[in-house]
Amino acid sequence: MNIAFVSSTVRGEIDRLLSQTAEALSAKGVRLSGVVKILQDQPEDAHDCDMDLRVLPDGPAICITQSLGEGSSSCRLNPAGISAAVAAVEQRDPARSDLFILNKFGPQEAEGHGFCTAIGSALEQGIPVLVGVGPSSRDAFDGFVDGLAKPLPADPDAILGWCQQVIDNR
Secondary structure (H helix, E strand, C coil): CCEEEECCCCCCHHHHHHHHHHHHHHHCCCCEEEEEECCCCCCCCCCCCCCEEEEECCCCEEECECCCCCCCCCCCECHHHHHHHHHHHHCCCHHHCCEEEEEEECHHHHCCCCCHHHHHHHHHCCCCEEEEECHHHHHHHHHHCCCCCEEECCCHHHHHHHHHHHHHCC
């Protein structure tokens, strides 16, 4: 089972690293599946949790957050947006992929939903998986993969090196 994860306590670093990894691998002709966050400058009045995902390899872009109104401190994840992103990923043939990337193993996955089935399908087909895991979801992720995932440093060269190694070994 080839699954690795990247963690960081620096806000936004995992998203940046995985998006840049996907971009670099795509430029090399690697066939990707999964989702990465679309990196964009946020307007001053935007909420720092606004998030659009790009379904790999070529879209669509799907917004997975929702506006809850001024002053709200509740979780802004939009279950319908996440469901749309999951459906878009699952509609693609994972066997035509060299690597599956998930920007974040988050609350939905921690509860056994979200992209869990897509991760399992990729692994069952021998497709390596790269996942971003934040500190709050680490225990759930370790339980999901039974501790078998390889931790990678938050370093672009190390991440690309692992990706290239597992792709070459397929």
